[in-house]
Amino acid sequence: MKSADVAKAGLGTKAVHAGQSPDPTTGAVMTPIYQTSTYAQSAPGVHQGHEYARVTNPTRTALEGNLAALESAKHGICFSSGVAATDAVVRCLRPGDHILASNDLYGGTYRLMRQVFGPFGIESDFVDMSDLAGVKAAMKPNTKLVWIETPTNPMVRVVDIKALCDIAHAAGATAAVDNTFASPILQRPLEWGADLVVHSTTKYLGGHSDVIGGAVCTNNEEWNEKLRFLVKSSGAVPGPMDCFLTLRGTKTLQIRIERHCSNAQAVAEFLEAHPKVGKVYYPGLPSFEGHELAKRQMDGFGGMVSFVLKNEDMEDATTVMSNTHVFTLAESLGGVESLMNHPASMTHGSIPAAERHAAGLSDTLIRLSVGIEDVSDLIADLKQALERI
Ligand SMILES: *Cc1c(COP(=O)(O)O)cnc(C)c1O
Numbered sequence: 001m002k003s004a005d006v007a008k009a010g011l012g013t014k015a016v017h018a019g020q021s022p023d024p025t026t027g028a029v030m031t032p033i034y035q036t037s038t039y040a041q042s043a044p045g046v047h048q049g050h051e052y053a054r055v056t057n058p059t060r061t062a063l064e065g066n067l068a069a070l071e072s073a074k075h076g077i078c079f080s081s082g083v084a085a086t087d088a089v090v091r092c093l094r095p096g097d098h099i100l101a102s103n104d105l106y107g108g109t110y111r112l113m114r115q116v117f118g119p120f121g122i123e124s125d126f127v128d129m130s131d132l133a134g135v136k137a138a139m140k141p142n143t144k145l146v147w148i149e150t151p152t153n154p155m156v157r158v159v160d161i162k163a164l165c166d167i168a169h170a171a172g173a174t175a176a177v178d179n180t181f182a183s184p185i186l187q188r189p190l191e192w193g194a195d196l197v198v199h200s201t202t203k204y205l206g207g208h209s210d211v212i213g214g215a216v217c218t219n220n221e222e223w224n225e226k227l228r229f230l231v232k233s234s235g236a237v238p239g240p241m242d243c244f245l246t247l248r249g250t251k252t253l254q255i256r257i258e259r260h261c262s263n264a265q266a267v268a269e270f271l272e273a274h275p276k277v278g279k280v281y282y283p284g285l286p287s288f289e290g291h292e293l294a295k296r297q298m299d300g301f302g303g304m305v306s307f308v309l310k311n312e313d314m315e316d317a318t319t320v321m322s323n324t325h326v327f328t329l330a331e332s333l334g335g336v337e338s339l340m341n342h343p344a345s346m347t348h349g350s351i352p353a354a355e356r357h358a359a360g361l362s363d364t365l366i367r368l369s370v371g372i373e374d375v376s377d378l379i380a381d382l383k384q385a386l387e388r389i
Pocket of ligand 1: 083084108109153200201202212
């Protein structure tokens with residue numbers, strides 16, 4: 001497709017075509033894996049747009065164009081992992097700067113901000129971002145970055161992107177949204193005023209649990225330059241094979257997300273009706289706090305469901321987590337296969353227990369990444385595991 005036509009197309013078409021066109025030298029329909037570290041120059045400084053593969057690689061450039069199109073962004077910048085993408089954003093701050101972040105967020109983001117950047121004099125606070133007055137009160141004169149995650153990890157809380165970006169901008173801070181949980185199919189934060197969208201492409205974008213990657217998308221020229229400078233200077237770049245796998249993943253993103261959403265809705269409804277299950281955290285449940293906001297801000301409710309047992313007993317929760325056959329007990333999310341995770345000991349173990357509890361994260365919370373299998377098999381699996389307690 002011509003890039004002007006792709007720009008006007010829907011998200012499903014963009015997912016398949018944006019950033020890519022048949023290879024001009026061979027006609028290959030799929031973007032080749034340009035497995036090269038360097039590029040020939042015909043005279044010093046005269047080249048075809050690529051000099052050295054840390055700086056750019058054509059497979060990566062195709063992926064960057066694809067992700068940017070999906071996020072309604074001018075620029076996409078790819079990194080070797082989601083954490084490397086977050087690291088690059090935070091590196092643009094300076095000693096004495098302050099970050100205000102969500103208190104219900106990916107554990108590795110907390111660890112990076114506190115344990116890696118804290119000693120360099122970058123302060124961070126973590127607050128409940130569904131409380132807008134609390135967010136305003138927590139802003140400091142030196143707050144330079146507001147870090148938003150929605151839906152949050154692991155409690156799938158939905159927070160108001162536009163209202164939070166307005167608070168950040170009124171204070172002269174940059175607003176960044178980690179959009180890993182929703183994916184651009186369900187939510188495009190730049191359209192709500194965010195300056196930066198950050199992704200762990202390892203999750204829904206890659207979608208097959210076979211590659212680690214990250215990206216930042218932006219319309220802001222200054223941020224684009226700063227991040228590309230860091231790509232070149234710090235070098236946390238994905239290899240061409242990783243970019244190829246991620247591009248292969250995004251082609252089916254829209255149809256995968258549709259199935260993740262319908263399966264998760266059915267799983268959440270099953271759990272909510274189950275006598276042994278207590279609270280179910282899923283934005284698609286009308287009983288869930290963030291439901292109305294999710295309907296406004298998102299185009300679907302996503303594939304992540306969390307829940308606690310009614311008795312909140314750790315032994316019973318362990319029994320459930322050790323006895324599923326379709327759901328695999330593992331970290332990560334967003335792949336075609338269903339995963340089950342225990343945040344307190346797995347993904348969120350690096351957040352001190354007192355802070356986890358203050359954020360409302362129960363030690364017995366079970367998080368599900370609902371895959372694209374037959375929903376009847378997923379529900380039967382959960383049913384038999386719950387019958388063991
Ligand atoms: C996994 C994850 C990350 C980190 O990404 P990696 O690719 O594992 O480095 C960041 N944010 C969220 C919400 C995640 O789920």
